[in-house]
Structures are given as C-alpha cells and as structure tokens.
Amino acid sequence: MKLKYYEIDENELLKKTGNEKRVVIKLPEGFINYSSKISEFLSKNGVDAIIYASPVYGACDFVSVDIKTIFIGEAEMPYLKKVYKNIEFVEARYEYDVKFLRKVVDSVGEKIGLASITPFIHKIKEAKKFLEENGKIVYIGKKSRRTKYDGQILGCDFSSATSIANMVDGFILIGDGFFHAIGLAIATRKNVFIANPLSKEIKKCDEMKEKLLKQRYAIIAKAMDAKNFGIIIGEKKGQTRYHLAIEMKKLAEQHGRKASLMMANNITNYIDYSDFDAFVSTACPRVAIDDAMKFKKPVLTPIEFEILLGERDWNNYEFDQIL
Numbered sequence: 001m002k003l004k005y006y007e008i009d010e011n012e013l014l015k016k017t018g019n020e021k022r023v024v025i026k027l028p029e030g031f032i033n034y035s036s037k038i039s040e041f042l043s044k045n046g047v048d049a050i051i052y053a054s055p056v057y058g059a060c061d062f063v064s065v066d067i068k069t070i071f072i073g074e075a076e077m078p079y080l081k082k083v084y085k086n087i088e089f090v091e092a093r094y095e096y097d098v099k100f101l102r103k104v105v106d107s108v109g110e111k112i113g114l115a116s117i118t119p120f121i122h123k124i125k126e127a128k129k130f131l132e133e134n135g136k137i138v139y140i141g142k143k144s145r146r147t148k149y150d151g152q153i154l155g156c157d158f159s160s161a162t163s164i165a166n167m168v169d170g171f172i173l174i175g176d177g178f179f180h181a182i183g184l185a186i187a188t189r190k191n192v193f194i195a196n197p198l199s200k201e202i203k204k205c206d207e208m209k210e211k212l213l214k215q216r217y218a219i220i221a222k223a224m225d226a227k228n229f230g231i232i233i234g235e236k237k238g239q240t241r242y243h244l245a246i247e248m249k250k251l252a253e254q255h256g257r258k259a260s261l262m263m264a265n266n267i268t269n270y271i272d273y274s275d276f277d278a279f280v281s282t283a284c285p286r287v288a289i290d291d292a293m294k295f296k297k298p299v300l301t302p303i304e305f306e307i308l309l310g311e312r313d314w315n316n317y318e319f320d321q322i323l
Ligand code: SF4
Pocket: 057, 058, 059, 060, 061, 154, 155, 156, 157, 238, 239, 283, 284, 285, 286, 322
C-alpha cells in the first residue's frame, strides 16, 4: 500500500493484526492523511481499525494499552520488547537508487560514516558498497538497545554514529529533514552531509547547526535568572527518565534554585500557565529543541540545565540523548 512516497506491506499489516477483530492504528504525522485508506483496507479484511487521533512521535510513544496497537511507519525499539505486550510495528519503506550518492562523493573525505533513518535504512549496505566502489572507506556503526538496525539513528540516539566517529572524516546521513542531521553533527562533532533520497539533493547542515546552537544559547541565557523550575518527566514509555528528573531536581536545589517534578504525555504550551519560571524536559529531546518556539517560558534539556548551573561548560554542549 502506498502512503505518500512510502510503501507498507499489506500482508505484514494483516499478519500483525493477529486474530484480533479490532486494532488501534498509530500513524506518524505524515501518514494521518491516509487514515481512511488504512481503515477501509482493514475493514475489507474483517478488522475494525481505530485510528489514534493524537499525534504520534515514534516507537517510544505509548503507554499501556488494552487493545492491540499497530504502529505504522516506525521500527520497534528492541529494549522495549518486553513492555510492548500488545504492540506491533509495520515499517514504511522508500525505494530508491543509491547511485544518487554519486553527488556527494567529491565533497566528503576518504573515510565516511554512514547513518540513516527507518524508511531509508534498508538500503544502507547497498549504499556502503556503492561508496566503496567509488574509492571510499565506509563505516556503519552497530545498532543500540533503542535501534533495530546497524547505522540507524534516532533524534534521541546517535550512538551507532558516535561509536565510529573517531574513525571517519565525516558522515553521510541518508535521510530527509535537518533535525537528525544537526543532532548527528553535534553528537559526533563531524561534518554531516544530508543525502535526501526523496529529492536526490545533498545538503550540509553547518548553517542550521550554528543557528540552532545560537538559539539554544539564547534560551539558556533567558532562563539564567529563573528561580523556580518545573522538571518534566515524559509519560510515554520510551521517553520516561525518572532518575534523570530526580537528579535534575537535586542539582537545582544544590544550586539554591527551587524545583518540582511534573509529568506529561504530550508536552504543550499548557505548561506556560504554571507558576514555574522555566522548565527542564527529560522527555523527548525534540520537545525542548524542535518545539522551542511553542513555549513562552524557556524549556531546557538536562545538558543545558547543567550549563545554566555552571556544572558544564558551553564548549562541552551536547545534544540530549536517551541511551
Ligand atoms: S524520544 Fe523523541 S527522538 Fe527519541 S524516538 Fe521518541 S520521538 Fe523520536
């Protein structure tokens, strides 16, 4: 079945429903426009689909469920297998010819790290072979407990890339969008080229990375005089970091600031109405970074909070990761 540019395997989808007569379907933002297509397909095959009507952010994004739930588009997080009792995944794929990487061959150094994200990761070995045929030495880092495939990165887990960073001159990220690329560049401190299989374009993310770092610096500065912090815990199972939140609360108190724990499933600007001066989000890193403009009050990552309190130097800025 075609969903925008991507394909999902109908047989796999039916298989994943098991013997259930009713399933919840969770779709990422880009696929919500295909709700009725999926619903009608399942209905024709004797299964009632309940389309989840709130935003879905990733394989991390679930709480306990009674009805079987199928995530479309995402790859499972292996470490959550035991917790995913009633949850299945049907990945989306985009078929592309790796030869478009020829455009990046002359720009990157000799030793390259390769990384990718779910819809494009199935071609990463083919991409490696192609780049090797074009004279490069190519490394693909091992998967982590949160990623299913070697070379796969998440917006909160760049460990497959950081594990090979000292062996390479730079990275090629086979993916679309800047969020993963900027995180990859900050986490590895290497040049990153984004090779987009959809547009076949190659882009560098340096400018966007500098812009983001300036924005983060300004947000830390804005929070500098805050006396009372809300430390947010993500309720979604794959984002919950209780221990880190408690650590952040203690750290605030050691530095003479007040702090209270908060919990949310979707973190929205509702928090701006609370009487906290600023927030530290221990949930998905995207909340503080990607959604920054949605909040009136500053929302920091735990690493930024350490910088604010003088526990870490700005030159040691790191992208928040859930490892
Ligand atoms: S925590 Fe955030 S970045 Fe990580 S997988 Fe979930 S949605 Fe993606």
